[in-house]
Amino acid sequence: MRRRTFLSAVGASSLAGLAGCGASGGTSTPEPGDSEVLVGPNNNFSFFPDPLTVSAGTTVTWTFQNSGHNVSCKPENWDSASLPDGAEPFASYEGTNSFETLPEGETYEHTFDVPGTYEYVCVPHVANGMVATVVVEE
Numbered sequence: 001m002r003r004r005t006f007l008s009a010v011g012a013s014s015l016a017g018l019a020g021c022g023a024s025g026g027t028s029t030p031e032p033g034d035s036e037v038l039v040g041p042n043n044n045f046s047f048f049p050d051p052l053t054v055s056a057g058t059t060v061t062w063t064f065q066n067s068g069h070n071v072s073c074k075p076e077n078w079d080s081a082s083l084p085d086g087a088e089p090f091a092s093y094e095g096t097n098s099f100e101t102l103p104e105g106e107t108y109e110h111t112f113d114v115p116g117t118y119e120y121v122c123v124p125h126v127a128n129g130m131v132a133t134v135v136v137e138e
Contacts, residue, residue: 029041029042029048035058035059035060036063037049037062037132039064039065039102040064040066040069045128046130047120051132051135053135054136055137055138057112058111059109059111060109063105064102064104064105065104066104067101067102067103069101069102069124069130070102070122071090071091071092071110072090073091073119073121074090078123080121080126081121082119083118083119084117086114087113098123112134112136114136115138116136117133118135118136119131119132120134
């Protein structure tokens with residue numbers, strides 16, 4: 001019985017410790033630059049701003065506010081991702097490991113040359129609704 005009590009206590013405390021993971025942190029979101037997207041600000045499963053509107057030829061920088069996230073606009077892999085005809089898919093990971101993430105403080109850049117609407121996701125958190133939009137105007 002003693003072992004069960006111990007395991008029950010360890011399990012409960014582990015769940016309590018994990019409850020804060022991914023939960024909303026502070027209440028104020030840092031202000032991104034004009035062509036910058038914050039990834040996971042305040043420990044949220046979000047991109048900020050969403051949507052982001054830029055002109056064709058603009059390089060957008062995603063700044064990772066937390067680890068455990070990535071950026072993917074590869075419609076062949078994710079139904080939630082889409083891009084305009086003629087645009088090339090992009091992702092912050094290389095190769096086929098779509099769950100590869102970047103550490104806090106890292107950045108990823110992509111230049112948008114084709115006008116239109118781009119829906120992108122964080123692969124590890126797409127099920128949590130971590131989807132956003134970049135609108136590229138001519």
